[in-house]
Amino acid sequence: MRIRVRLNGRTVEHDVEPRLLLVHFIRQVARLTGTHVGCDTGNCGACTVLVEGKAVKSCLMLAVQADGKDIVTIEGLANGGGLHPVQRAFIEKFGVQCGYCTPGMIMSACALLASIPSPSEFEVREALEGNLCMCTGYEQIVDAILHASTLDRGHGGPRRAPQAPHGRLGHGPGDPGRASGTTEAGHGR
Amino acid sequence: MGDSTRPLESDGVFVTSQWVGAAVPRREDARTVQGQARYVDDIDMDTAHVAFVRSPHAHARITAIDTRDAEASPGVLAVMTGRDVAAATNPVAPRGITASVTQYVMAVDKVRYAGEPVVAVVAGTQYLAEDAAARVHVDYEPLPPVVEIEEALAEGAPLVFEEAGTNVLLHDAFEHGDVAGAFRGADLVVKETFRMPRFSSTPLEPWAIIAQWDPGTGAFVVWSNDQQPGRTAINVSRTLRVPIDKVRYIIPDSGGGFGIKLAVWPYIVILCLLARRAGKAVRWIQTRSEHLLAGTHTPEALIEAELALARDGRFLAIRVNSKENDGSFVHTAGIYPLIKFAVIVGCYGIRATAFEFSTVVTNKAPTVQNRGVGKPGMTFVLERLVDLAARALDLDPAEIRRRNFVRPEQMPYTTPTGEVYESGDYPECLRRALELAGYDEWCRKRDALREEGRYLGVGIAAGIEPGTSNLGYYYISRGRPDFLGSVEGAMVGADFDGGITVVTGSVDAGQGHATTVAQVVADMLAIRPEQVSMSTHFDSATSPFAPHSGTYANRFNDVELGAVVAATRKLRAKMLRIAAFVLGVHERSLALRAGTIHVEGDPTKAVSFQEIAAYAYKKALLLPEEIEPGLREIAYYQNRAAKVPRREEFNIQLTHANAVHVVVAEVDVATGFVTLPKYVIVHDWGRQLNPGIVKGMVIGSTVHGIGAALYEEFLYSPDGQLLTGTFMDYLKPVALTVPRFDLGEMESPCPTSPLGTKAVGEGGAITSLPAIANAVEDALRPFGVTVTSLPITPEKTLRAIRGARVI
Ligand code: FES
Ligand code: FES
Numbered sequence: 001m002r003i004r005v006r007l008n009g010r011t012v013e014h015d016v017e018p019r020l021l022l023v024h025f026i027r028q029v030a031r032l033t034g035t036h037v038g039c040d041t042g043n044c045g046a047c048t049v050l051v052e053g054k055a056v057k058s059c060l061m062l063a064v065q066a067d068g069k070d071i072v073t074i075e076g077l078a079n080g081g082g083l084h085p086v087q088r089a090f091i092e093k094f095g096v097q098c099g100y101c102t103p104g105m106i107m108s109a110c111a112l113l114a115s116i117p118s119p120s121e122f123e124v125r126e127a128l129e130g131n132l133c134m135c136t137g138y139e140q141i142v143d144a145i146l147h148a149s150t151l152d153r154g155h156g157g158p159r160r161a162p163q164a165p166h167g168r169l170g171h172g173p174g175d176p177g178r179a180s181g182t183t184e185a186g187h188g189r
Numbered sequence: 190m191g192d193s194t195r196p197l198e199s200d201g202v203f204v205t206s207q208w209v210g211a212a213v214p215r216r217e218d219a220r221t222v223q224g225q226a227r228y229v230d231d232i233d234m235d236t237a238h239v240a241f242v243r244s245p246h247a248h249a250r251i252t253a254i255d256t257r258d259a260e261a262s263p264g265v266l267a268v269m270t271g272r273d274v275a276a277a278t279n280p281v282a283p284r285g286i287t288a289s290v291t292q293y294v295m296a297v298d299k300v301r302y303a304g305e306p307v308v309a310v311v312a313g314t315q316y317l318a319e320d321a322a323a324r325v326h327v328d329y330e331p332l333p334p335v336v337e338i339e340e341a342l343a344e345g346a347p348l349v350f351e352e353a354g355t356n357v358l359l360h361d362a363f364e365h366g367d368v369a370g371a372f373r374g375a376d377l378v379v380k381e382t383f384r385m386p387r388f389s390s391t392p393l394e395p396w397a398i399i400a401q402w403d404p405g406t407g408a409f410v411v412w413s414n415d416q417q418p419g420r421t422a423i424n425v426s427r428t429l430r431v432p433i434d435k436v437r438y439i440i441p442d443s444g445g446g447f448g449i450k451l452a453v454w455p456y457i458v459i460l461c462l463l464a465r466r467a468g469k470a471v472r473w474i475q476t477r478s479e480h481l482l483a484g485t486h487t488p489e490a491l492i493e494a495e496l497a498l499a500r501d502g503r504f505l506a507i508r509v510n511s512k513e514n515d516g517s518f519v520h521t522a523g524i525y526p527l528i529k530f531a532v533i534v535g536c537y538g539i540r541a542t543a544f545e546f547s548t549v550v551t552n553k554a555p556t557v558q559n560r561g562v563g564k565p566g567m568t569f570v571l572e573r574l575v576d577l578a579a580r581a582l583d584l585d586p587a588e589i590r591r592r593n594f595v596r597p598e599q600m601p602y603t604t605p606t607g608e609v610y611e612s613g614d615y616p617e618c619l620r621r622a623l624e625l626a627g628y629d630e631w632c633r634k635r636d637a638l639r640e641e642g643r644y645l646g647v648g649i650a651a652g653i654e655p656g657t658s659n660l661g662y663y664y665i666s667r668g669r670p671d672f673l674g675s676v677e678g679a680m681v682g683a684d685f686d687g688g689i690t691v692v693t694g695s696v697d698a699g700q701g702h703a704t705t706v707a708q709v710v711a712d713m714l715a716i717r718p719e720q721v722s723m724s725t726h727f728d729s730a731t732s733p734f735a736p737h738s739g740t741y742a743n744r745f746n747d748v749e750l751g752a753v754v755a756a757t758r759k760l761r762a763k764m765l766r767i768a769a770f771v772l773g774v775h776e777r778s779l780a781l782r783a784g785t786i787h788v789e790g791d792p793t794k795a796v797s798f799q800e801i802a803a804y805a806y807k808k809a810l811l812l813p814e815e816i817e818p819g820l821r822e823i824a825y826y827q828n829r830a831a832k833v834p835r836r837e838e839f840n841i842q843l844t845h846a847n848a849v850h851v852v853v854a855e856v857d858v859a860t861g862f863v864t865l866p867k868y869v870i871v872h873d874w875g876r877q878l879n880p881g882i883v884k885g886m887v888i889g890s891t892v893h894g895i896g897a898a899l900y901e902e903f904l905y906s907p908d909g910q911l912l913t914g915t916f917m918d919y920l921k922p923v924a925l926t927v928p929r930f931d932l933g934e935m936e937s938p939c940p941t942s943p944l945g946t947k948a949v950g951e952g953g954a955i956t957s958l959p960a961i962a963n964a965v966e967d968a969l970r971p972f973g974v975t976v977t978s979l980p981i982t983p984e985k986t987l988r989a990i991r992g993a994r995v996i
Contacts, residue, residue, distance in 0.1 A: 017316070025313075033231035034224015036391040036444070043916035046393060074224035087222040091214050094881035097889060098699030099221035100393040100444030106222060121929070128924040129618035133391045134445050134915070135699050137892030137953075138924040140885050 001128065003067040007032070008076030016063045021057075023047040025063035026073060034074035034103045045131030048104035049073045055111035057130065072105035077110070085151040086144070095144035097135035103113055105131050110146045118149050202944070204781050205715045209944070212881035213718060215704045216894070217697070217725055229397035229412050229644050229727075230474045235267050236399055239463055239473035240318035242325045244309035245481065247336065247552035247909025248347065249329035251298055251604050254308060262321035264313035267467040269459075271295035272309055277462055277609040278428050281455065284671070285523025285663045286358040286548060287710045289351040292519045294428065294455035300329070301349055301517040302554050304483035305912055309459055311467045315474075334909035335553040336489050338514050341549045347924035349517055349550040358515070359523040361546035361837065363530070363668040365605035368540030371506030375497035379577045384978035385566040386902040387489035387514065389557050390954070391921065392698070392891045393474035394867050396442020396453045397483070402462035404468070409436045409461045413453055416446035416698055416737030419693050420453040424520070428458045436461070440727035441491065441690060443805055447893070448741060452485045452521060452557040458649050481775035485557035486903055488513040488525055490566050496574040502589045504580050506541035507533060509570065513563075518955065519668030523548040525556070527663050529563030533839035534604050535571045536615045536651045537593040541604050548737035550762055552909045555655030560893055564655070572650040572959030573976065578968065586649050587623055587937035591616055592652070603941070607838030609830060610653070612937045617652060617850045618871050621634040621933045626851035626869040630722055635853075639971065645866075648852045648964025652873075655842030656743030656784040661834040675830040675843065678733035679752035680884040681710065681760050682821030684722075685806050687784070687799035689714065690722040691756075695749045700746060700950070703884045708878060709944070713757045715781035717800075734821045742949030746878070747844055751826035752941040759822035766816055771796045771804060774971030830941040840988045844939050846947035848872040850891070857973075858990055861983030863899055863965055864926075870956075871933035875947030886949040894957025896922045899980050965996070 002014045007030055014029050026035050026049065035058060038046035047059040050072040077084040086109045089095070096102050105128065112127040114120060119127070124145045125138070132139060203209065216390040220226050256268045274295040282293045284422035296305045308325045312318035335341045335349060349356055372378060387470045399412040409431075415421050418438045426433045464471045470651040491512045496503040511529070515522040526546035579589040594615040602610045623629075628647065630933050660672035678694040693818050698952045703725050728925065732738075736746075753795065756958040760780075768786035769776040772794055780789045785793035802820055804811060809818035828843040853867035872886060877883045900920040902910045913919040939946030962976040965986070976996045 017622070019316070028231075031233065032224070033228075033233075034226075036228070036394070037230075037394075037474075038444075039916050041477070041915040041917055044393060044477070078223050083219075083222065088220050090928065091218040096218040096221050096700070097217065097885055098393065098443060098445040099217070099226050101223050102226075103224045122286050122925075125924040132393060132921050132923065134391055134893075134921070135889045136885055137890075137922075137930075138890035138927055139888050139930060140881075142924060144322075154934075177991075189931065 001064050003064055005066050005068070006070040008072055018062065018064055021059055022061040022066050024062050024139040026058060030077050032073050034101060036100055038100065043177045045104045045108060046101055048107040048131065050107055050111060053114065056106045074106060077106070083150040087112065089148035089151060093140050093144035093147050095136065095141040101131060101133040105133065105141055109148065112145070113149055121180065123147060144160040192510060195217055196501045196971055203712040205712045208304060208711045209878055209916065211707055211708070211879070213879055215705060215882065216707065217703060218702055220588040228394055228442045228444055229399060229414055230414055234399065236469055236470040236472040237313055238315040238318045239323040239460065239471050240310050242310065242322050242327065244296060244303055244305045244307050246329050246331050247303045247334040250326060250332060251296065251300065251307065252330050253506070255326040256308060258324040258326070259310055259321045259630040262312070262317070262324050263879060264317035264327040265310060265316040266313070266323045267311040268465055269309045269463060269466060271297040271929045276328060281563060282424065282427060283522065283959060285666065286519060287667055288353040288358040290353050290358065290519050290840065296460045302552050304479070304554060311463050311471050315349060316425040330619065336412065336547050336551055336905050336907060336909045338512050340798055341551045342858065344355055345977060349552060356550050358519070359526070359666055360546070362545035364543045367505065368506045368508060368541040368543040371541045372497045373506055376500040377498045377578065377581055378495050379574050379581060381574065381577060382493035383391045383492045383570050383573065384568065385490040385492065386640045386979050387486045387553070387898065388897045388901040388903065389449055389486050390447035391480070392445030392447055392449055395477055395480040396450065396456060397474045397853045398453065398457055398460045399470060399472045400464040401470035402461065402464040409464065410439065411436060411457055411461065412439045412441060414450055415440060415453040416443065416450040416696055417459070417741055418696060418727060419734050419736040419738030421457065421695070423730060423736055424454045425457050429461055438727070438729040439698045442725060443698040444616055444695065446740060447560045448558040448562065448980040449485055450698065451592045451741060452518070452555060455769055461573060472621045476694065477916065481552055481919055482911050485555045486516065487559040488515045489557040490514070492566065492570050494574055496578055498578055500833060502578070502584050502592050504537050504539045504593045506573070507532060509544040511544065512549055512552060514551050514554045516553040517550055521557050522550060522824060524663050525563040526556055526773055527665060528841055529656070530606060531550070531565035531608055531655050531869050532564045532567050532653045533606065535568060536595060536847055540605055553905060554911070560890065561954045564951070565894065565897065565955045568650070568652045569958040569962065569979065572652070573962060585629065585917060587619060589621060590651055591651065607840045607842060608842070608969070611939050611965055613845070613847050613873050614653065614937060615847055618847060618873055618935050621849045621850035621935060622709050622871040623868050625871065625931055625933045626867060628851060629868065631853050637936035638698045642856055644856045644968045644971070646964040646966065646968025646970070648854060648960045648962065649849065650956050651849045652847065652952060654848060654948045654952030654955055655845040656844040656846065657747045657828050659831040659834060659840050660737060663841050665834055665839055670833065672835060674826045674827050675748050676735040676737045677744065677748035677752045677827055678735050678738065678823065678825045679749065679756045679820060680823045681753060681756035682731050683764065683802045684803065685802055686796060687802040689716065689721045691721060692732050692755060693749055693753065695745055696727045696730055697725045698740055698859060700740065700745060700871060701879070703708050704877050705882065707751060707755060710757050713754070715786050716760060720784065729876050735825060742842070742861035742951045746946035746948065747942040748826050748898055749827055750946070752824050754828050754943050755824035756822045759824060760820060763820060763822065766796070767801045767804050767812065768796045770813060770816065771800070772925045792940060828941060842941050844947050846873055846875060846949065847953055848918070848952045848956045850960035852886065852960045852964040854968050856965060856968045856986060861986035863981060863986065865928045865961070868928040869931045869933065870953065871935050872936050872949065872952055873947065874949045875937040875939040875942065876936060876945035878944065878946060883949050884932060885930065887953050889953070890951055891953030891957045892922050892927050893954040895927055895961065896963040897979060898958050902980050
């Protein structure tokens with residue numbers, strides 16, 4: 001079957017077997033390997049991506065179901081050279097150990113902050129319920145996301161879902177990685 | 190900035206003090222947060238894919254294998270049965286066990302656990318390989334399985350390895366001090382039988398291997414997420430019958446290890462054979478189901494223990510009899526029993542110990558050294574006995590511990606078995622933890638809430654977290670030490686442009702080694718960490734690794750940094766010699782500053798690292814004859830505290846951190862669910878090199894313990910089928926079910942590690958188990974419940990409340 005998706009702002013078209021999982025399409029066809037596989041039952045969240053702005057476990061979706069959809073993976077967040085605030089916060093708060101859960105965690109965090117710009121700790125922990133981390137014990141990840149929500153404040157709100165008309169990366173002033181608008185272009189809007 | 194100009198003392202490690210001890214952000218993370226990390230399966234390489242046919246039976250004879258359909262399946266390049274594999278390999282070499290048994294890396298003629306690989310299939314894609322694997326027909330004649338420890342020990346039990354004549358592959362007993370006398374003279378003996386569950390720290394990335402074979406040279410290249418390349422090199426070459434240099438190991442980013450990736454090597458052997466057979470590079474990415482089913486687990490244990498006490502609460506002696514279910518893998522069988530006795534006396538001055546152990550094999554999955562290796566179980570047992578004793582003597586759990594702690598003035602303290610605790614202040618650690626927790630207040634609150642029908646309990650546990658294994662220990666019963674001590678290597682060099690490069694023998698699986706190494710080297714050479722380059726990927730072709738090399742047993746902070754420090758010293762000394770020559774002064778009058786070496790007191794008389802490198806390489810002709818060209822230094826390091834283990838004195842591990850956990854647990858007596866509203870950790874980590882990393886290790890490790898204490902268990906049916914084979918029923922802690930942690934500060938530098946550090950990676954997983962169990966038992970005191978087993982599941986808790994009285 002031929003499918004056509006918007007992947008990090010680029011259009012990707014490909015013939016796929018009907019049984020091909022979206023995560024395998026992303027990893028093996030589009031060669032974007034930042035999206036990981038940590039289980040085969042939809043429990044771990046390592047494969048989390050944004051589909052139409054919602055956090056989705058890409059191992060629970062077939063590639064054909066993504067036809068015509070807008071998908072953002074971890075590789076699509078930092079377009080333009082500057083890190084997304086959530087990415088920066090993960091570094092600053094030691095939210096990464098082995099890093100295998102990290103892309104999925106960050107995508108879940110982006111989806112959360114798009115709907116709740118200033119979440120409570122409980123809301124953060126609740127939003128991560130579908131994401132397993134075996135290394136950190138979660139605390140520094142939770143701290144990173146809470147920190148990211150403060151980095152966003154006052155700069156156009158948290159980054160919205162990519163198809164939202166005014167989505168911004170929300171880099172703070174003076175951020176050396178600030179990338180004057182190219183980030184949005186990268187998402188093809 | 191490296192702007193502190195300090196003369197070099199002849200034995201000084203650091204010349205600046207800017208980076209070591211600071212929470213320097215991890216250099217590994219910029220790639221990771223952008224999805225640019227490279228794990229094995231991310232390697233962009235044309236490979237075929239491997240799928241395994243695994244045994245559906247726990248115990249069966251293989252009567253026929255028909256691979257014809259599979260071979261004719263689309264895209265199939267090779268099919269290998271266990272017999273094919275056995276014909277090309279040597280059997281797996283056992284380490285700890287004394288019984289003589291034969292096992293290959295794939296099942297031959299008989300399967301010993303459900304999930305054991307029987308046939309391997311190689312095809313063009315993963316989907317095609319799985320299709321073909323489904324077309325392999327295997328006939329089995331089921332044999333009666335032995336699943337639980339008691340069954341395996343029963344008279345006439347079916348044998349997992351017939352040639353051994355028993356299911357006990359190792360049995361031994363040790364006694365240190367006058368145990369019988371202590372028990373005779375005791376005023377009180379507390380005795381209990383405990384059960385530790387079979388669980389795993391389940392790294393999020395399962396095992397992954399790519400193997401490539403070069404027909405021209407007969408050499409292999411292996412990409413894997415193995416965490417112990419030194420031993421793997423030995424095991425693979427011995428099993429595959431090729432010299433060590435014929436297999437090159439590359440370990441890219443690894444998605445967590447926790448010991449579970451110490452047993453990847455049998456599959457490396459299989460992948461190498463498949464690559465050679467298929468004539469194409471092959472890739473195997475273990476699925477989570479395969480991971481949970483077939484490899485690997487912590488063995489469950491049945492532990493009888495008794496503690497002898499004087500009336501005043503002093504501990505006189507401890508006696509332990511432990512039986513471990515090591516499943517069915519002879520390489521790791523017998524590793525657990527001895528190491529746990531590194532902590533048999535815990536933080537206490539117990540002067541007589543006796544222990545006996547049996548390594549039992551069954552038709553369960555293989556086991557491997559999971560985070561803490563036996564010490565979580567031993568500490569669970571000891572700290573449970575301490576609470577039972579406190580209750581029997583009507584003493585406060587904090588007070589009975591205080592009365593028995595090894596005292597700071599006794600340090601360094603040698604335990605009856607020869608373990609040397611180098612430093613620490615255990616009473617102070619407890620004091621800080623109780624204060625941070627608000628212990629008395631929680632006790633009052635517990636009593637008050639009980640009136641309202643809410644059941645809270647306060648649990649205390651004190652634990653030792655040893656680091657750096659003295660690897661001779663597990664050969665003690667065999668009497669033939671193969672490995673001894675713990676050696677690690679490092680290369681530190683200056684490149685042609687003066688940049689500093691480090692290559693280590695150990696691997697990284699999330700510990701941030703490159704960050705820490707860069708901090709250490711920066712302060713040794715008065716440069717910035719960014720000027721130190723270190724790959725997070727391991728390559729045996731360039732790494733100065735040793736047979737012990739790898740990341741396990743908390744050895745990085747000790748022996749790996751020891752090697753880095755030693756190599757950096759050599760490099761620094763050589764750079765000083767070259768600088769002295771160039772500047773025409775004596776080395777003693779030189780100092781380092783911001784990437785230069787200058788004459789002390791006159792920074793204008795300076796030579797940069799870049800110029801020194803130019804002299805060392807490009808312009809070596811200008812150097813005096815006695816200075817050898819080049820600027821790359823290799824050093825090997827071992828912890829000198831290690832002694833050759835003997836039965837009378839076997840120092841199992843070489844550094845000893847300690848911790849106190851104080852936990853408040855609330856049990857919902859209607860549902861049996863346990864929550865942890867308060868969790869305090871005071872972990873004496875010696876000297877911290879990077880507090881951000883240390884904190885993450887301590888908390889992450891503690892959460893592994895929470896999982897084992899409350900949720901996780903590999904349960905098997907009576908016929909040996911794994912019942913908890915996915916993350917839907919093998920439950921892991923999630924962000925919502927773990928508490929926020931209060932961490933106290935405690936730093937008693939270790940006198941025997943090169944930088945004063947102690948272990949931090951396993952202690953949480955050790956001390957948390959009894960802390961939580963003690964808290965739950967305290968909460969359920971009105972119901973008279975005793976906690977003797979883990980995990981404390983809602984079901985077990987409800988049964989206990991409703992009359993069973995025992996969890
Ligand atoms: S890989 Fe998708 S949830 Fe685990
Ligand atoms: S950092 Fe390793 S799984 Fe989260």
